[in-house]
Amino acid sequence: MSDDLHPESGTRLLFELRDDAPAYADYAVTAHMAGTVSHAGSGRVTLGTETVELELPEAPDWVVTLAQRFLRQIAAGQRGEETPRWPRRLLRWRAEP
Numbered sequence: 001m002s003d004d005l006h007p008e009s010g011t012r013l014l015f016e017l018r019d020d021a022p023a024y025a026d027y028a029v030t031a032h033m034a035g036t037v038s039h040a041g042s043g044r045v046t047l048g049t050e051t052v053e054l055e056l057p058e059a060p061d062w063v064v065t066l067a068q069r070f071l072r073q074i075a076a077g078q079r080g081e082e083t084p085r086w087p088r089r090l091l092r093w094r095a096e097p
Contacts, residue, residue: 005032010095011063013070015043017088023047025074025086029056031063043067045075047084062097 005012012032019026024046031039041056052071056064070092078084 005030005091006036006038007032007034007093009034010093011066012091012093013063013067015070015074015087015090015092017086018042020084020086022084025084027071027074029054029067031056031059031067033063039063043071045071047075047078050075066094 005014011034014030014032015027017025018028024044027043027045029041029043033039039056039059041054041059043052043054043056045052050072052068054064054068054071056067059067070090074087074090078086
């Protein structure tokens, strides 16, 4: 990943769609922290229940919680859609609490 994804503060979360079906989406998840630290993992979200499975090894707890929330929001955005159109790539920044 490019160094310009590293923020000056907080974290920048990158979600990239790896696999999807009408009922779920699998994302590669990368948390770019201030400086040069990154944490890479994966996440799956299930439509309807907004159940989230997330593996983001060694990431701070607040970053894991934030990534889980974003995955739930991604699923919530698909509610009511006859055919879900899972976002291919999302990039979000948040300050450290």
